[in-house]
Amino acid sequence: MAFARARRTQRTIDYWPGFVDALSTMLLVIIFLLSVFMMAQFFLAREVTGKDTALTKLNHQIEELTSLLALERAGKAEAESNVASLSATLDTAQKDKSKLQSLIDANGAGSAAADARVTAAQQQIDAEKQVSARALAQVEILNQQISALRRQLAALEDALSASESRDRESQAKIADLGSRLNVALAQKVQELSRYRSDFFGRLREILGDRPGVRVVGDRFVFQSEVLFDTGQAALNPAGKTELDKLASALTELEREIPPEIPWVMRVDGHTDKRPIQSAQFHSNWELSSARAIAVVQYLISKGVSPQRLVAAGFGEFQPIDQADNEDAYRRNRRIELKLTEK
Incomplete structure (x- = not known):
C-alpha cells in the first residue's frame, strides 16, 4: 500500500510551470508593443x-x-x-x-x-x-x-x-x-505547442514507463539517480543510454520544426535542500549547474545542435515537494527538459 501511494504522488501533474511560462510570453509581447508605441x-x-x-x-x-x-x-x-x-x-x-x-x-x-x-x-x-x-x-x-x-x-x-x-x-x-x-x-506559439506535444509523446514511447522518468506538465523529468551517481556530475552508463534515446528524438525534431520557429531545449538541474559536503562542489548551485551542463554536452556529442540547447542550474530553490523526508528529497533531485521559445 505504501508503494501505491508513492506512485500516485510521483504521477501528480503540476500545471503551474506551464502557466507561468505562458504568462511570461504574453508579458514580453505586451512590453514590446508598448515600447514600439511609445x-x-x-x-x-x-x-x-x-x-x-x-x-x-x-x-x-x-x-x-x-x-x-x-x-x-x-x-x-x-x-x-x-x-x-x-x-x-x-x-x-x-x-x-x-x-x-x-x-x-x-x-x-x-x-x-x-x-x-x-x-x-x-x-x-x-x-x-x-x-x-x-x-x-x-x-x-x-x-x-x-x-x-x-x-x-x-x-x-x-x-x-x-x-x-x-x-x-x-x-x-x-x-x-x-x-x-x-x-x-x-501562430508560432501554437506551432511550438504542437511540436512540443508530439515530441514528449514520442519521448514517452521511446523511454517507456520506467521508474525515475516522468512527464510533469510541459516538462520531461529524469530523477538524478537515473543519470548520475550520488553527489556526482559525471553521467553514468545507464544515464548515457537514456540520453542516447533523447538525442535521437531531438535530432529528428530539429529536422521537423521549421527554421523560423525560435525554439530551444532547456535542461534544468535541481537538487534537494540538504547542503552538499564535497570537495568538488561547494554548493548545490554548482552541482545542479554541472549536471545540466553535462547533459547538454553529451547531447551535443550525439549530434544535437548547440544552438538548440540551454543549461540552467537551480540548486535547491525550485522544489516540487516541500516535505522533509527521503521520498521528497529524491523527487526534488532531478533533471528537467523543457521545449520552449528562445
Whole structure:
C-alpha cells in the first residue's frame, strides 16, 4: 500500500510551470508593443513641437513687421500733410509772385527779394517730395516682406497638415503591425505547442514507463539517480543510454520544426535542500549547474545542435515537494527538459 501511494504522488501533474511560462510570453509581447508605441509617439511629438516653435517665431516676426508698417504709414501721413502744407505755401508764394510781378512792372525795386522767396519755397517743396517718395518706397518694401512671410506661413501650415496626416497613417500602420505581430506570435506559439506535444509523446514511447522518468506538465523529468551517481556530475552508463534515446528524438525534431520557429531545449538541474559536503562542489548551485551542463554536452556529442540547447542550474530553490523526508528529497533531485521559445 505504501508503494501505491508513492506512485500516485510521483504521477501528480503540476500545471503551474506551464502557466507561468505562458504568462511570461504574453508579458514580453505586451512590453514590446508598448515600447514600439511609445517610441512612435515620442518622435511624432518632437516633430510637432518643432513645427509649433517655428510657427510661433514667424508670428512674432509678423507682429514686428506690422508695427513697423504702422509707423511707416504714420510717417507717410505726416509727409503727405507736409506736402499739402507746402502746396498751400506754394500757392501763396505763386500769389505773392503775381503780386510781386505786378509791383515789378510798377517798380523794378525789390524784384530780387521776391525771386529769392519763390526759389526757397520751391526748394522746400522738392525736399518734402523726396522725403515722401522714400517713405512710399519703404512701405512698398515692407508690404513685399509681409507677403513673403505670409507665403512662408501658408507653406508651414501645409507642411503641418501633411505631417498630421502622416502621423495618422503611421499610427494606423503601427496598430496594424501590432495586430499582425500578435497573430504571428500566436501562430508560432501554437506551432511550438504542437511540436512540443508530439515530441514528449514520442519521448514517452521511446523511454517507456520506467521508474525515475516522468512527464510533469510541459516538462520531461529524469530523477538524478537515473543519470548520475550520488553527489556526482559525471553521467553514468545507464544515464548515457537514456540520453542516447533523447538525442535521437531531438535530432529528428530539429529536422521537423521549421527554421523560423525560435525554439530551444532547456535542461534544468535541481537538487534537494540538504547542503552538499564535497570537495568538488561547494554548493548545490554548482552541482545542479554541472549536471545540466553535462547533459547538454553529451547531447551535443550525439549530434544535437548547440544552438538548440540551454543549461540552467537551480540548486535547491525550485522544489516540487516541500516535505522533509527521503521520498521528497529524491523527487526534488532531478533533471528537467523543457521545449520552449528562445
